[in-house]
Amino acid sequence: LxxxxxxxxxxxxxxxxxxxxxxxxxxxxxxxxxxxxxxxxxxxxxxxxxxxxxxxxxxxxxxxxxxxxxxxxxxxHYDRRAFYEAKRLEQEQRHAKYQDSPYSLEPNIKESPGGLRDLQVIRWISRVCALGEDWAELASRGFITPGEAREAARRERFLQRLRIRLHYAAGRREDRLLFDYQDRIARELGYRPSATRRASEQLMQHYYRTAKAITQLNTLLMQNLAAAIFPSQDDHVEAINPRFRKVRDLLDAATEDLFERDPHAILESFLLMQQRPDLTGMTARTLRALWRARSRIDKAFRRDPVNKANFISILQQPRGIVHELRRMNQYGILGRYLPAFRRIVGQMQHDLFHVYTVDQHILTVVRNLRRLTMVEHAHEYPLCSRLMGGLERHWLLYVAAIFHDIAKGRRGDHSPLGRSEARRFCRSHGLAPQDTELVEFLVEHHLTMSSVAQKQDIFDPEVIRRFVEIVQTERRLTALYLLTVADIRGTSPKVWNAWKGKLLDDLYHAAHRLLRGEELGSDDDIRAKQEEAMRLLRLYGLSDGVQESLWKQLDVAYFMRHDAQEIAWQTRQVHYRVNSEKPVVKARFSPAGEGLQVMIYTPDRPKLFARICGYLGSIGCTILDAKIHTTRHGYALDTFQVMGTTRTPHYREMIALIEHDLADALAPDAPLPPPIRGRISRQLKHFPIQPEVHIRPDERGQYHLLSIIAGDRPGLLYNVARVFGQYGINLHTAKIATLGERAEDVFVVSGEALANPRAVLLLEQDLLEMLH
Structure with missing residues (x-):
């Protein structure tokens, strides 16, 4: 100026x-x-x-x-009240832009909640209202304590130093603490890697704790400044009990030293917030007193029966569970009460599919479970909501959610370590043995159902039997299913999709049938599926018998691995051209509710899978699942579940494009395109995944299971298929599991090369070379 x-x-x-x-x-x-x-x-x-x-x-x-x-x-010239309201609204909108969370893995250290802007807002308001020019002056006027003023200045200096380093590292003004800069800045600020944690993880944990402290200070000061700018003529005070009162719709401690004199009131305050819908928050002095009193939560506090009962009661309330757990975490109470939880507060997860810190992921999973109990959200996942409503003592799922990832970042498998923590909690809080056993089971096996659904053939009765041997009871099955859905949805918006939901649903229903004594894959089972398919065909005006020419070429495995709707759809497209030499390609909106289902029917030939993958990849489709079937007369009847990307056209246009162009791409004389070297993401550049390839015979000795773990990138599946073609590998099933930037794919394969140990070794080497 x-x-x-x-x-x-x-x-x-x-x-x-x-x-x-x-x-x-x-x-x-x-x-x-x-x-x-x-x-x-x-x-x-x-x-x-x-x-x-x-x-x-x-x-x-x-x-x-x-x-x-x-x-x-x-x-x-300023209107003090208008300025305060404008800044308050601006802050709310800014926080909403960042999902009201300071815990992004790549936070904007200026604009995110808990960033520099939250401190600047306080300074601007206090200056306009002539309430203080700096933190020391705000303290001298009683808006914050001298200790809080020192903390505000210290946190502000840390963010300023961090921002200057960030600008130097980026070579320009850049306020996002991207993965690209985190390691370099961490080293420059003196952080050193340990056996279990990167230097950047230590820096980010420091940042998250700073953001948390700034959020607390911002909450206190905004409330105190509002009280000075909008003085109330009538602060109606209503006594709630001898320890608490209601002031301006806020919960207020009756005395400044309440929590020091009566530590039981610490957890009681959160319980009252749940039990009194008329309370919109806590007064600044109550929040400050809670923050000061957190040191009173020690071993004796955790052993006290009253405190244990209050904590369990918080989890059992019909409302406010997530809000109060988040508030307890914000003010350090939850981590003090659960020391294992304190260790994972602000801990990053560099697995490339969690987008939250461990503590925020856990609380998000609790939120997802809580939504399943709410009528207004029942339309989102109707099966889950119905099962949650019928689950006895469903609050035990909240306990399992709190402990399922609580041992992340320690040496060893976090699932059994978490089970030990959960066992101690349940026993110390007097849970019944059968409830303790359920929580332990859920924590130890919280990854099991997801792994089976996404990596194994859930239409194979033997797979279902092995899964049922683990879950054993209907109660366990239902609880594990609900926790699994909530857990996957709580990792990242990109990880969950309708197809994964359908896989879990199918696994749940199959396991439930087996637990109830029904036989899977029996003649009666297959006959019922065929009868349902015929009923659907009749709805399209097809008479009985049209299916004969196709169905006599299909074996039992086909009918086991496809549902009645798929059988009817494919029969309707193929029944009048069973022996056609020309490829039949059909696509439709997926019955799962998201993406497309693509069917290919053509005389089988080498490298067919590679050609299909190459074409689908070239138009920007991601393959989620592939069912590969060869008929008795040598035709391929393959079904692919695909998703488009932002660069693909509308799905209706994609259907026409796939049906027209894919048939041409399958011409046997067309050369295979060269391998695709797709660009890897920024995240993978900084947190690379070491590729793994494992090949082993299946339990029956009929096929081989080939599993791949690698960083996901465009063209990955096509490049794998090219290598299969070079070794004459026949594909029977492909289970494609993409977890954020991580691909974990499992293929059921056969071929002469797999009987030769040297050929298997060469196959592994070629795949690993391609994956790097």
Whole structure:
């Protein structure tokens, strides 16, 4: 800002233009304006952002008298109440932009909740309202304590240092603490890697704790400043009990030293927030007292029967469970009460599919489970909501959710370690033996159902039998299914999709039938599926018998691995051209509710799978699942579940495109395209996944299971299929599991090369070379 006593004459205007031009020539992209004091006041009246920017004005050079007059006129002109409301609303909107969470893995350290802007908002409001120019002055006026003022200054210095390092590392103004810069900045700030944690993880944990502290200070000060700016003439006080009262719809401790005198009141305060819907929050002094009293939560506190009962009661309440657990975490209470939880607060997860810190992921899983109990969300996952409503003591799932990842970051498998923590908690809190056993089971096996559904052939009765041997009871099965859905949905919005939901549903229903004594894959089972398919065909006007020509070429395995709807759809497309030499390609919207289902029927030939994968990849489709079947007369009847990307056309256009072009791409004389070297993501560059390839015979000795773990990238499946073609590998089933940036694919394969140990070794080496 160039401040003038009056408008510039032509000579001064030319000098100012020359000054700005020289700054730009030096590479300083300076935002600038030339104004008088009157113009500044007028602009501030029109735009709150201009009004805010003027608060940060510092005299660099020039008339001290003119600057003082500018300072006086701009400050006196503000409407204090309007400015507070504008900044409060602006902060709410800014927080909503970042999902109201400071715990992003790549946070914006200026704009995210708990960032520098949250401190600046306080300073701006306090300056406009003449309540304090800095943290020390706010403390002297009683808005915060001297200790809180020192903490605010310390946290602000850390973020300022971090931001300066970030700008240097990026070579430009960059406020997002991206993976690209985290390791370098961590080393520059003196963090050193340990046996279990990267230097960047230690830096980020420091950042998250800083953001958490700033969020607390912002909450306290916004409430205290509001009380000064909007003084209430009638602060109605309602006694709740001898320890608490209601003040302006807020829960207030009856005395400043309540939690010091009566530590039982610490957990009681959160319980009251759940039990009293008329309470919208806690007073600033109550929040401050909770923060100070967290040190009172020690072994004796955790052993106290009253505190144990209060904590269990918090989990059993019909409302406010997630809100209060988040509040307890925000103010350090949850980590003090559960020491194992304290270890994972702010802990990053570099597995490339969790987008939250461990503690925030856990609380998100609890939220997902909680939503299943709410009528207003029953339409989202009707089966889950119905099962949750019928599950006895469903609050035990919240306990399992709290402990399922609580041992992350330790040496060893976090699932059995978490089970041990859960066992101690359940026994110390007096849970019944059968409830303790359920929680232990869920924590130890919280990954089992997801793994079976996504990596094994869930249409194979033997797979279902092995899974049922693990779950053993209907109660366990239902609880594990609900926890699994909530867990996957709590990792990242990108990880969950309708297809994964269908796989879990199918596994749940198959296991449930087996637990109830029904036989899977029996003649009666297959006959019932065929009868249902015939009923669907009749709805399309097809008479009985049209299916004969196709069905006599299909073996039992086909009918076991396809549901009645798929059988009817494929029969309708193929029954009149069973022996056609021309490929039949059909696509439809997936019955799973998301993506497309693509059917290919053509004489089988080498490298067919590679050609299909190559084409689908070339139009931007991601393959989620592939069912590969060869008929008795040597035809391939393959079904692919695919998803489009942002660069693919609308699904209706995709259907027409696939049905027209894929048949041409399957021509036997067309050469295979060269391997695709798709670009890997930024995340994979900084947190690479070491590729793994494992080949072993299946339990029956009929096929081989070939599993691959690698960083996901465009063309990965096609490149794998090319290697299969080079070794004459026949594919029977492909289970494609993509977890964020991590691909975990399992193929059921056969071929002469798999009987030769040397050929198997070469196959593994070629696959590993391709995956790097």
């Amino acid at each position: 160039v401040l003038l006593p009056s408008g510039p004459d032509p000579a001064l205007a030319a000098k100012l233009e020359n000054l700005i031009g020289r700054l730009w020539d030096l590479g300083l992209e300076v935002s600038h304006s030339v104004r008088t004091i009157e113009q500044c006041v007028e602009e501030a009246d029109r735009d709150v952002t201009v009004r805010t920017a003027l608060l940060e004005s510092r005299r660099v050079i020039g008339s001290r008298t003119l600057f003082q007059e500018f300072h006086r006129r701009t400050r006196e």
